[in-house]
Amino acid sequence: MPHRTVYFVSDGTGITAETFGNSILAQFPTKPRHVRRPFIDSAEKAYAVVREINETGEREGKRAIVFATLVDRDVLKIVRDHCLGRVLDMFGTFIEPLEEEFEVKSNHRVGRFSDVARSQEYHDRIEAINYSLAHDDGQSSKNLDIADVILVGVSRSGKTPTSLYLALQHGIKAANYPLIPEDFERGKLPASLAPYKRKCFGLTIDPERLCQIRNERRPGSKYADLMNCRYEVNEAEMMMKRDGIAWLSSTHKSIEEIATTILRDLRPDRLIY
């Protein structure tokens, strides 16, 4: 299969170009090859990278895509004037207008990331990760009062990845609690969750899909059996309905989509990250 290459060209680490480029490329089914070229901070390096990009385009028969975060106007000009790839200039397009609006230089222009590792926000994020790990899969019912959200659902409905994502990306303390056959027999939510119903959010899943996922893990088990999956999913949904717990189906959703929906429902109008 012929390749198509995307370059991330930066006079810094290229992390910004990459993060930005990925959020755009995620919109496409295409899976191009990624090449990062950091520290392009002189005319000489600019000409070298332009040569490389042009040669790649020629070899592949399609011009390369170039995400650029170049502060130095001279370097950018060389890339703009000589590069045969499609240059998408993040700086000129979005960062500069925002620098005007905020009346402050971006971290990139300052030449480094701000020292986020010392900020309160970062500290809270690390705490959220520790919290979510300690409260994965119902491991602990201590400190549920400080949870931002408690995910509930049958085993393998997507609770763990979603909790970790909420913690890592949004600094949300996300506990998660499996709903198991014993809960269904009692016909009640686990007792430790009862005081925190308003923080609970349910994940459900199509039984056929659940059966498939569980069979990868424990092939041929009762746990993975389709009839059992149907029973568990049905019981879990009835329980959530009875207890007024909002839920969504993870069957066709990515972790990002599940997390975004949960955030929206928990905190309308406001996304903290």
Added chain:
Amino acid sequence: MPHRTVYFVSDGTGITAETFGNSILAQFPTKPRHVRRPFIDSAEKAYAVVREINETGEREGKRAIVFATLVDRDVLKIVRDHCLGRVLDMFGTFIEPLEEEFEVKSNHRVGRFSDVARSQEYHDRIEAINYSLAHDDGQSSKNLDIADVILVGVSRSGKTPTSLYLALQHGIKAANYPLIPEDFERGKLPASLAPYKRKCFGLTIDPERLCQIRNERRPGSKYADLMNCRYEVNEAEMMMKRDGIAWLSSTHKSIEEIATTILRDLRPDRLIY
């Protein structure tokens, strides 16, 4: 403190606008209020959101920033023509040129995320999360042969958040292994790691910072004592040097920066995500 508001306006869920906007806003120390307005898919809704944005700008004394992902040209025109905020049009600027280049419509335009939950890539990512969780903090030395990377370092040097980030964002199977006083006494890497040295990557940290972090967790303990932190960090660095393990300091780095550096060093020229 006067607020400044950023709107994410979309005729879809707004996830794209938000993800994109966040990657840009991360470049600024400014912390504006975030408001998401999804499903703006008619002239009537467009006028309503424009009115809201304009009122907000007036109230705050500063015009709002508007990240827009609007496929419908008529809706976009209303926003462009009547909105007093600073509109950053993601679609026209970046998505359309890439649609031309790739000769394919973006997922956004198709009106939904592709059903990523069924893709092999997504499956691998979930497997990576499960793997990284099972191999957190030296919990298991089984299956280290299939690890993509094994992070080593003293307790609280940042291994766990980095491993989870690598798994969640990049689908990397990342085990992590603490280096503990017993290892230093023996003067050797844990035996289970010996065959996998080339996959090991070290995290180190400034002893003063480590002392501070550990004191939050176990105040006044020997574990948190500055002399002990100095000893452990020094021993760990000597051990990594002796065994030829590349390492970096997490002291002033965010999880994203640590992860990006590791990926670059493990897979030069190629970033998989």
